[in-house]
Amino acid sequence: MSKGGLAATAITLALIAAPVSAQQRKPPYYASIAASEARMRTGPGRNYPVNWVYVRADLPIRVIDIYRDWRKVESADGTSGWMQVGLLSDRRTGIVQGGITELRESADAGARVAWRVAPGVVGRIIGCARGWCRIDIKGRGGYIEQARLWGVAPDEDVD
Secondary structure (H helix, E strand, O other), X not given: OOXXXXXXXXXXXXXXXXXXXXXXXXXXXXXXXXXXXXXXXXXXXXOOOEEEEEOOOOXXXXXXXXXXXXXXXXXXXXXXXXXXXXXXXXXXXXXEOOOOEEEEOOOXXXXXXXXXXXXXXXXXXXXXXXXXXXXXXXXEEEEEEHHHEEOOOOOOOEO
């Protein structure tokens, strides 16, 4: 095999192994759906029936159990089932819950409102501390009260 072929093989193996190694934490923990289509199954194997199909990448999920390369996950609405680890990402995301929520320019309830988001909007979590999270929603950033997001624990700091 040529040097280029070996390098390509090494890169491919690293990319395949990255999601698996990244998902070896002790549950429960938050992650997100990496695939644009992800099947949730009733058990940890392809022989189990599909009970839900997610067609929206970046949705936050909570990993609640591990069995080999399968993760038992729970979504924001409480639906639970099993997904293959390769369908998941360590990328932290959150889904806005409750009513229309204000994103602020800084992590302060008195800060200027940058814009408003509706329930169900998903954003990438940049970081969380002291009850506020900085999120990015399609290139627009702001700070949101941590309690308004599902995908991060109430007292969790995210770097």
